[in-house]
Amino acid sequence: MAQGATELRESTTVVVIGAGPAGLTVANLLRRRGIDCVVLERRARAHVEQRQRAGIVETRAVRMFHEWGLADQVLGGVPLSGFLEIRIAGESHLLSQDDGSEGPPARLCPQQVLVQNLLSTYVADGGDLRFEAADVSLHDLTGDRATVRYRDPSGAARAIDCAFVAGCDGDHGVSRASIPDGVLTAYPFDHGIAWLTVLADAPPSVHPLMAVSPHGFAAHFARGPRASRFYLQCPPDDHSDAWPDDRVWSQLRARLGDPALVSGPITERELFQLRSIVHDPMDHGRLFLVGDAAHIVSPMGGKGMNLALYDAEVFAHAVSDFLHHNDDTGLRSYSPRCLRRVWNDQEFSHWLTQTLHDAGDHTLAGPFRHGLARARLDRLTTSPTAARAFAELMAGLA
Numbered sequence: 001m002a003q004g005a006t007e008l009r010e011s012t013t014v015v016v017i018g019a020g021p022a023g024l025t026v027a028n029l030l031r032r033r034g035i036d037c038v039v040l041e042r043r044a045r046a047h048v049e050q051r052q053r054a055g056i057v058e059t060r061a062v063r064m065f066h067e068w069g070l071a072d073q074v075l076g077g078v079p080l081s082g083f084l085e086i087r088i089a090g091e092s093h094l095l096s097q098d099d100g101s102e103g104p105p106a107r108l109c110p111q112q113v114l115v116q117n118l119l120s121t122y123v124a125d126g127g128d129l130r131f132e133a134a135d136v137s138l139h140d141l142t143g144d145r146a147t148v149r150y151r152d153p154s155g156a157a158r159a160i161d162c163a164f165v166a167g168c169d170g171d172h173g174v175s176r177a178s179i180p181d182g183v184l185t186a187y188p189f190d191h192g193i194a195w196l197t198v199l200a201d202a203p204p205s206v207h208p209l210m211a212v213s214p215h216g217f218a219a220h221f222a223r224g225p226r227a228s229r230f231y232l233q234c235p236p237d238d239h240s241d242a243w244p245d246d247r248v249w250s251q252l253r254a255r256l257g258d259p260a261l262v263s264g265p266i267t268e269r270e271l272f273q274l275r276s277i278v279h280d281p282m283d284h285g286r287l288f289l290v291g292d293a294a295h296i297v298s299p300m301g302g303k304g305m306n307l308a309l310y311d312a313e314v315f316a317h318a319v320s321d322f323l324h325h326n327d328d329t330g331l332r333s334y335s336p337r338c339l340r341r342v343w344n345d346q347e348f349s350h351w352l353t354q355t356l357h358d359a360g361d362h363t364l365a366g367p368f369r370h371g372l373a374r375a376r377l378d379r380l381t382t383s384p385t386a387a388r389a390f391a392e393l394m395a396g397l398a
């Protein structure tokens with residue numbers, strides 16, 4: 001954007017780009033430490049508050065919100081039932097989610113509920129949050145101060161000087177794209193699988209449920225007292241138009257091994273590819289990438305949003321240590337510290353994705369990988385030690 005004479009200039013400590021789980025958590029944690037910030041969000045408030053995606057805030061993240069004194073305000077939903085059901089060819093196996101640690105467990109808290117609560121807490125706390133910020137651009141990232149430019153809803157050009165920029169604008173945002181070519185290395189992975197996901201006004205499953213069947217993988221998760229999210233494995237070149245309601249319900253009944261599954265109106269459907277990517281490093285000068293802006297994890301294992309919350313806390317501690325104690329250790333170690341957890345969760349998600357798909361339709365993975373996946377499931381459902389290690393990973397404590 002041209003820097004005209006009418007540009008309105010301001011100054012703050014941190015500009016946060018994006019008001020998803022990552023950006024709103026960064027903003028709330030910074031305010032708890034008395035650090036000024038401005039959040040710039042491209043979309044309108046109603047859009048941000050209604051975007052449905054993740055459903056579970058893992059144990060580690062629940063305890064993080066408790067430690068910051070935010071749990072009562074931001075965590076909606078209910079504590080998790082304590083079991084995960086894996087159904088193999090119609091046979092049910094309940095895995096305890098007890099990881100052996102003390103403290104509050106994971107919560108069934110839909111992403112939009114978390115976002116609404118983070119948003120209202122931040123605004124009630126006097127936080128500065130600007131919706132419909134257009135043409136956001138980042139400047140002077142390696143200088144003494146960075147500048148973020150944008151146009152407000154009236155079309156006026158604005159510029160904010162800051163010490164740090166938190167790039168929380170997801171995989172398609174402007175933050176990562178502002179880093180010069182050659183600075184970051186991308187590590188992408190395509191699972192070669194697509195999922196059709198539907199949200200339906202249908203009774204939730206008793207426990208989070210993942211099913212392995214010769215027809216392909218399926219899953220059923222609660223998204224509220226009367227709402228469910230379902231997932232169905234499909235070929236990567238499939239299209240959601242090929243999935244009329246009748247086909248969705250008959251395939252779910254076959255794959256979940258539940259002929260009596262109660263259907264309901266489908267309120268949302270989307271077909272997406274299972275893919276993962278890691279960008280390394282997660283910082284450049286005064287810019288720190290947080291959440292999906294730095295990494296995408298395939299949804300199996302429910303780690304994407306939880307990683308965003310992890311990065312947000314590491315960043316907030318790092319900025320606070322620097323401003324309050326003149327200690328830049330946290331800023332310098334931000335990227336390696338976050339990437340260690342990112343790769344840990346990528347490995348878990350990849351392992352679970354391969355296991356639950358390969359163990360089903362053996363024509364896709366071939367008989368050898370099918371046998372390996374069945375052996376992993378056998379170990380998981382018969383060895384208490386294997387089940388405990390799995391629970392730790394699900395909880396985010398490993």
Ligand code: RFL
Nearest residue numbers: 018020021022042053054169170291292302303304305306
């Ligand atoms: P978000 O949520 O994408 O938010 C980014 C925000 O930035 C804004 N933005 C901009 N603002 C200003 N200027 C720009 N130029 C901008 N460009 C973008 C956007 O409007 C938006 O408000 O990223 P964040 O905060 O890093 O959060 C990440 C999570 O949303 C994501 O990891 C999860 O939803 C992934 N995910 C799941 N994660 C879990 O932990 N558990 C799950 O069960 C789970 N299920 C899922 C998922 C993702 C799914 N999709 C997207 C395929 C299920 C699905 C269907």
